[in-house]
Amino acid sequence: MTSHGFACLEFEHRDAIALIGLREPATRNAISEAMRDELLEACAVVEAHPDMRAVVLYGAGDVFSSGANLREFGRATSVVEARRARGARNAYRRVLMLPLPTVAAMATVAVGGGLELALCCDVRVAAVGTRLGLPEVRRGFIPGGGGTQLVARRAGVRPADRLVLEGALIGAEEARRLGLVHEICPSPEAALARAVELANDLAEADPAAVAHVKRVLLAAS
Amino acid sequence: MSNLLGKRYKCEQCETEVLCLSGGAGTFECCDAPLTVVETEPLPSAD
Numbered sequence: 001m002t003s004h005g006f007a008c009l010e011f012e013h014r015d016a017i018a019l020i021g022l023r024e025p026a027t028r029n030a031i032s033e034a035m036r037d038e039l040l041e042a043c044a045v046v047e048a049h050p051d052m053r054a055v056v057l058y059g060a061g062d063v064f065s066s067g068a069n070l071r072e073f074g075r076a077t078s079v080v081e082a083r084r085a086r087g088a089r090n091a092y093r094r095v096l097m098l099p100l101p102t103v104a105a106m107a108t109v110a111v112g113g114g115l116e117l118a119l120c121c122d123v124r125v126a127a128v129g130t131r132l133g134l135p136e137v138r139r140g141f142i143p144g145g146g147g148t149q150l151v152a153r154r155a156g157v158r159p160a161d162r163l164v165l166e167g168a169l170i171g172a173e174e175a176r177r178l179g180l181v182h183e184i185c186p187s188p189e190a191a192l193a194r195a196v197e198l199a200n201d202l203a204e205a206d207p208a209a210v211a212h213v214k215r216v217l218l219a220a221s
Numbered sequence: 222m223s224n225l226l227g228k229r230y231k232c233e234q235c236e237t238e239v240l241c242l243s244g245g246a247g248t249f250e251c252c253d254a255p256l257t258v259v260e261t262e263p264l265p266s267a268d
Contacts, residue, residue: 045240
């Protein structure tokens with residue numbers, strides 16, 4: 001463990017991997033602005049640290065994330081300021097662009113911004129019973145964390161259209177069939193353990209090669 | 222005061238800036254003075 005000042009994250013450097021846990025128990029790990037800022041800091045550490053070769057992203061308390069914190073919405077003073085702020089603290093893009101392998105361990109719920117954050121990871125495992133989806137349209141807005149693009153990239157355009165337009169939640173098995181989830185594990189603990197196992201395996205690859213191939217894969221989409 | 226992982230610290234005299242990759246109980250110093258935490262720019266809500 002290392003000493004950190006994160007209020008919304010758990011952070012552990014274990015062997016060659018960094019484990020980053022979303023931690024806002026009162027909101028089922030909703031992604032607040034503070035959490036996004038801390039994710040940006042955590043990503044800076046992971047990218048700069050010579051001994052961190054992979055990342056596991058999980059939710060503390062066996063819940064991945066209930067999505068963006070909706071109570072913080074609607075406070076931008078103008079569209080221009082909103083765009084500037086979004087660009088300045090785009091934690092989703094930061095995770096997507098990390099030059100290290102990233103593995104998300106999902107459990108219970110991964111919806112809205114929570115699913116978008118997981119989709120920014122290279123590999124996704126989910127516990128049995130996890131509910132996933134992008135229900136933003138049902139609340140009057142669109143997935144703004146890259147979900148519209150990433151679902152199409154991970155699952156294909158047709159499933160993406162349906163998932164985003166319907167805004168319905170799906171189970172882990174259907175998500176796996178669509179390609180949104182790579183593996184299903186019997187419990188949240190097993191999902192996290194499997195994510196750590198996968199990350200340790202991915203961490204053995206040459207870091208420079210991984211960084212290059214991730215850039216190429218992103219460019220290919 | 223301790224050094225916190227993820228925080229950036231700056232020397233007010235020579236402007237050297239460091240990113241803490243592993244936190245600890247110590248205090249970064251430069252030019253015979255403790256470094257100060259670089260605060261993130263306050264931004265309005267993005268949504």
